[in-house]
Amino acid sequence: xxxxxxxxxRAIRHPRVFTWLIAVAFGVCTLGVLxxxxxxxxxxxxxxxxxxxxxxxxxxxAILWCxxxxxxxxxxxxxPEYLRTAMYQRVFAAVVELxxxxxxxxxxxxxxxxxxxxxxxxxxxxxxxLVYLSYVLVTCGELAFMCGRTARRCRTARPxxxxxxxxxxLAAVLGVGYTMSKGSYIIFYALDRPWSLDVEEALSPAxxxxxxxxxxxxxxxxxLGGLLQxxxxxxxxxxxxxx
Numbered sequence: 594x595x596x597x598x599x600x601x602x603r604a605i606r607h608p609r610v611f612t613w614l615i616a617v618a619f620g621v622c623t624l625g626v627l628x629x630x631x632x633x634x635x636x637x638x639x640x641x642x643x644x645x646x647x648x649x650x651x652x653x654x655a656i657l658w659c660x661x662x663x664x665x666x667x668x669x670x671x672x673p674e675y676l677r678t679a680m681y682q683r684v685f686a687a688v689v690e691l692x693x694x695x696x697x698x699x700x701x702x703x704x705x706x707x708x709x710x711x712x713x714x715x716x717x718x719x720x721x722x723l724v725y726l727s728y729v730l731v732t733c734g735e736l737a738f739m740c741g742r743t744a745r746r747c748r749t750a751r752p753x754x755x756x757x758x759x760x761x762x763l764a765a766v767l768g769v770g771y772t773m774s775k776g777s778y779i780i781f782y783a784l785d786r787p788w789s790l791d792v793e794e795a796l797s798p799a800x801x802x803x804x805x806x807x808x809x810x811x812x813x814x815x816x817l818g819g820l821l822q823x824x825x826x827x828x829x830x831x832x833x834x835x836x
Contacts, residue, residue: 611668618661625654648708659732660687666739690728697721713782726772733768753814760811767804
């Protein structure tokens with residue numbers, strides 16, 4: 594929440610497409626993580642009367658989070674003349690994903706269903722999860738590429754920014770690992786060759802948690818670098834006056 598406020602403050606002071614999108618990404622991620630907490634998810638079900646409401650909110654937030662990060666990197670990595678087209682493409686992909694995913698969720702949802710790999714024997718749950726994971730896989734793959742390329746460009750001139758995007762690229766790679774872990778279990782279950790569910794249920798949350806941590810750290814490092822530069826800039830004139 595604190596990081597979201599700081600990013601929103603930065604966006605107000607330096608209004609750019611990517612500064613506002615970073616603030617949106619942090620806000621959406623914070624909301625998604627909040628609804629992934631069992632107590633909050635249970636409260637959401639009680640208030641809305643919708644089973645698995647917390648899971649739906651968390652998954653929708655994940656889609657919006659990925660889309661916001663994609664458009665952030667498009668603004669940073671591509672030429673201005675390509676920006677609008679690239680933005681429309683990512684928005685369209687996210688809208689199509691949600692248009693498929695949400696109705697499938699509502700058609701499948703019920704008290705005896707949970708949208709986890711433990712219910713991979715339920716065809717509609719498996720289909721829903723594969724639709725969701727496919728989008729996350731593609732977006733994380735693109736983010737890993739764009740963040741890695743941006744990190745190489747900034748490594749010398751802006752080391753804090755370069756280090757931040759390196760962490761973002763690592764977060765995207767971990768996101769790919771998360772989707773591969775859950776998706777491969779579902780696919781191999783459909784082929785009657787599932788691997789250990791206990792391992793999958795331990796591995797996937799670890800990968801997603803690390804991805805969120807690395808992403809938060811990576812997106813805040815450029816702000817920290819800018820703050821340190823401003824502090825050093827203020828110290829130098831003071832030291833000059835002392836001489």
